[in-house]
């Protein structure tokens with residue numbers, strides 16, 4: 001899934017919350033790559049892997065809610081398994097929109113709120129314990145709705161799996 005998604009990352013690319021750098025091998029079409037990660041230990045582990053990227057790359061320690069970049073700086077922003085964890089997803093998406101060029105790409109791989117039904121109920125029941133066990137991750141966060149409320153337009157978004165951790169993978173377009 002990461003490979004398919006990141007093949008669509010073109011131009012100047014920003015990845016928010018890069019973790020340990022698991023996406024690095026898949027940036028085959030980027031012109032430049034900027035990574036952000038607020039956790040110093042994760043950032044340290046990613047730094048060790050930067051040599052596997054063949055384009056100019058930089059890593060900045062910053063949260064998605066306060067991106068230290070100029071407006072309209074990037075053609076593509078990538079977020080994989082991050083919107084579930086950020087403290088303020090509305091602020092993060094507003095920042096992502098700000099730094100994207102008009103019409104730019106937002107590529108996501110996220111686990112989201114289940115459709116109404118038994119799995120949604122299970123998510124809501126487990127969410128408090130999950131948050132404590134999984135580094136602040138919100139099991140039932142409606143990230144797709146938040147993305148659209150932030151003004152992004154879905155281009156292709158696939159549902160992958162159901163159950164407790166339904167994944168969505170796809171591309172959104174920033175407004176013009």
Ligand SMILES: C[S@@+](CC[C@H](N)C(=O)[O-])C[C@H]1O[C@@H](n2cnc3c(N)ncnc32)[C@H](O)[C@@H]1O
Pocket residue numbers: 016017018019020021022023037038039042062063064065079080081082085086087088
């Ligand atoms: C489940 S990990 C995913 C890491 C990586 N994106 C991946 O796909 O392997 C969640 C990441 O979000 C980061 N994170 C947490 N709060 C954040 C925030 N406010 N802004 C940006 N990243 C954040 C964590 O430090 C962690 O690296």
